[in-house]
Amino acid sequence: MNPMYLGGTMTDVSFTVDPDGLERLRGRLSSIESGMQGAGDLTGSYQALGLGSGRRVLEALTTFHDEWSGWMATVRQNLDTLQQLLGQAASGYLAVDGKVAGSAGTQAATFQSAPPQAGGT
Secondary structure, X not given: OOHHHHOOOOOOOOOOOOHHHHHHHHHHHHHHHHHHHHHHHHHXXXXXXXXXXXXXXXXXXXXXXXXXXXXXXXXXXXXXXXXHHHXXXXXXXXXXXXXXXXXXHHHHHHHHHOOOOOOOO
């Protein structure tokens, strides 16, 4: 059984976080959002072509575009939230990493600069 699920102590647990990777993912999400918006815009552009007797095609494209645009607002909002959270996570991990590195450096300096104690130790 996994001690994590039993409320016990977790041993030998570690994970690695790549803040730069989080930022890259954030940028990739922006690119995906742009591509999705472009797909909706493409279907909307067919309205101006005047498909003549293909009225049902035009109606289907118009319906698709309207629904796509509505759902894109939700997708955009969720992607924006995810991008903000990824940015905050990356910043948070970098801040913690800096504090840990700073503390480790301070401790190392303290150990190195401690004067010898009287009595020879």
